[in-house]
Amino acid sequence: MISRDHGQSFEEEDHEEEGYEESEGSERPTEPHLPTPNARDNEASALLISASDKAGMEGIDRERINAILLRESGNSTFMQRQRKMDENTNQKIADMKRRLDDKDDASGKKDWRKELEQSIIDPLLRQYQSQRQAFSTCVVIDMDGFFISCHILSLPHLAHIPACVGGTSMISTSNYAARKYGVRAAMPGYLGSTLVKELSGGKETLTFVKSDFDLYKRKSGEVRAVLEEYDPNLSMYSLDEAYMDIGPYLKILLSSRGCKSHDAIRSMLLDEVNQRKEDDAHNNAESFHTAAQQLLNSIRQRVKNATGLTCSAGLASNFLLAKVASDVNKPNGQCFVGSSEAEILAFANPLSIRKISGIGRVTEKMLRGVCEVETVKDLYDHRAEVYFLFKPASANLMMRASIGYAETGKHRDSSGEEGNGDNSGVDTDEATTRKGISHERTFSPTSSWSDLCNKLETIVQALVHDLKQRNLKPKTITLKVKLANFDILTRAVTLEVALFQPGNHQRSPRDILDISVNLLKESKRAHTSKNDTVPFAVRLLGVRCSNFQAETDNQTSLDRFRGSTMMSPHAKLDNSSRASSDEKNITPIKTNPYTTSAKPDGVVTSSPKPSGTKKAGNTERALANAGDATSNQQCPLCGTVLQTTKYNNAQINAHIDSCLNASTVKEIAREETVSVDLKEQEKAKNKKRSLVDFFNT
DSSP: OOBOOTTOOOOOSSOOOOSOOOOTTOOOOSSOOOOOHHHHHHHHHHHOGGGSOOTTOTTOOHHHHHHHHHHHHTTSHHHHHHHHHHHHHHHHHHHHHHHHHHHHHHHTTSOHHHHHIIIIIHHHHHHHHHTOOSSOOEEEEEETTHHHHHHHTTOGGGGGSOEEEEOSSOEEEEOHHHHTTTOOTTSOHHHHHHHHHHHTTTSOOOEEEOOOHHHHHHHHHHHHHHHTTTOTTOEEEETTEEEEEOHHHHHHHTSTTOOOOHHHHHHHHHOHHHHHHOOOOOOOHHHHHHHHHHHHHHHHHHHHHHHSOOEEEEEESSHHHHHHHTTTTOSSOEEEOOSSHHHHHHHHTTSBGGGSTTOOHHHHHHHHHHHOOOBHHHHHHTHHHHHHHSOHHHHHHHHHHHTTOOOOOTTOOTTSSOOOOOOOOOOTTHHHHOOEEEEEEEEEEEOOHHHHHHHHHHHHHHHHHHHHHHTOOEEEEEEEEEETTOOEEEEEEEOSSOSSOTTTTTTHHHHHHHHHHHHHHHHHHHHHHHOTTSOOOEEEEEEEEEEEOOGGGOOOHHHHHTTSOOOOSSOOBOGGGOSSGGGSOOOOOSOOTTSOSSOOTTOOOSOOOOOOHHHHHHHHHHHHHHTSOEEEEEOTTTOOEEEEESSOOHHHHHHHHHHTSHHHHHHHHHHHHTTOOHHHHHHHHHHHHHHHHHHHO
């Protein structure tokens, strides 16, 4: 699948230049013509994500900062691209306004807005309100300036001077001393240096610290170890952010069973039976929420004692509000949002719509331009127009946000998207709630095929690690390619059988890499066929896995292949989304000659061998120990006789999965024909054809 959707979001595992950047060779005007202040502010907010404030940037000289940003990067490739996209957004706004005018004209004197609210929107919102959680137990922990704070532990002087992690090309994190000059993540380092130098009158300079992801992962693990004592099922969508439900802990703490010891409560939290039997021992919301705030404060203190790092937190009845609340009292603070309707609306109504997960720069501009929506309260007041103008998925998200509602599904982030993985245990139903999981890498533009393949291998290694940690079995692999001119290409493959099944588990990491390289090859071919004068120079690669197989979707392997021809583990590309007819048939990569010889952990470089007598023997012993009635079944591919039980065909299915690996079938066929004459070879071919016929019956 190819798309050129420049507004498309692709879940990010690592930081990408969402702000703006200057391509190599771009020129800066020596005497720039700056727009008027109001026009300058409008242009900056429309083009630059860095025009929005982060914690620690309150009260900064936004007008002057915007002038510097536009002056220094106004002629960059990125800014040219952003202006072009902004023109498209302006056209969408004009189209939306025309649609509203046409709707008003067609309705005559009838108030279509009120009718829409009464018939559809308000009943939907009342349904959401009736589903609110009774108590505020959802917690979002957000580490304060995590990357730079990790370095400050060993270099304490960095806390008092403007400093950031990154380089002149891109900043990952800035400390609070740098943020008062407008320096933030997603900003090129040279712009950060310019801001600090000019706004300080030359008195200060920006200090750069080289990133150390081993350090960040180690400190993140320490943070997680503390938090898991209060919620063993917490989720971390990045190294510095955790989603927790402290409800079960509080129920035990406040119960009449007299259990006050932290260690005792930890033990009970790990006991699923006791956790299920624990009833709601709290009836007084005020006392419960007081205890919740005290507990959250002690959690933050324990994190600081264990790691030396501070964190901020939000406590609310859902993770949408908790996420916003975690940013209110940064650094080293916490914010509580009560669970009553009045408390929720009092907190949500004044919020800028940009605070809502899922509403980005482009959507914000459309809401402002069409409906004059600035805050969550405005979003509610103009709910009819929003519901009418936007697509159902976006409209429903904004309807929920307009009343501060979000589903309290276990540890999902507020947008419902897969966040960024830190790699740990999750709910057993994560395959049904998670949309996808991905990793991305940004780098200097390159057209070297070998370099691109090596970068893909690194990305896949990290992605495979997260998939294994979460026990996710994806069917769809998507590749994202951002070119040097910031065009975005995406392609996807959907497999017949999910990866990381018992029979293809070892091969699956290699399959993801091979599929990703194939998709990159197809992207290059499509780009070259349409732009033969423009080199295929890539600045970002990302791989996303989605369409996860749920635990209840374990249809047997034999049933999957009956009624269909025998297929390779590599599924076909979706023909309906191909760019041209020359992209229809792709031979799956068997080896990747472009990757480095040293393979990353978890990436298998050879196909699994056919399951033989030894595996069959292990299967027989395992099934014999099960104590069920057994029967013999012969593998239709290799002929191995396996013993199965009446209720469990898992072993033979796993065996068949292994045999169905394309390279394994080829190897079996080769072994069958080595020592036979031409007549016997013909028989072997007929035998292989009958194997296909077997699966067509």
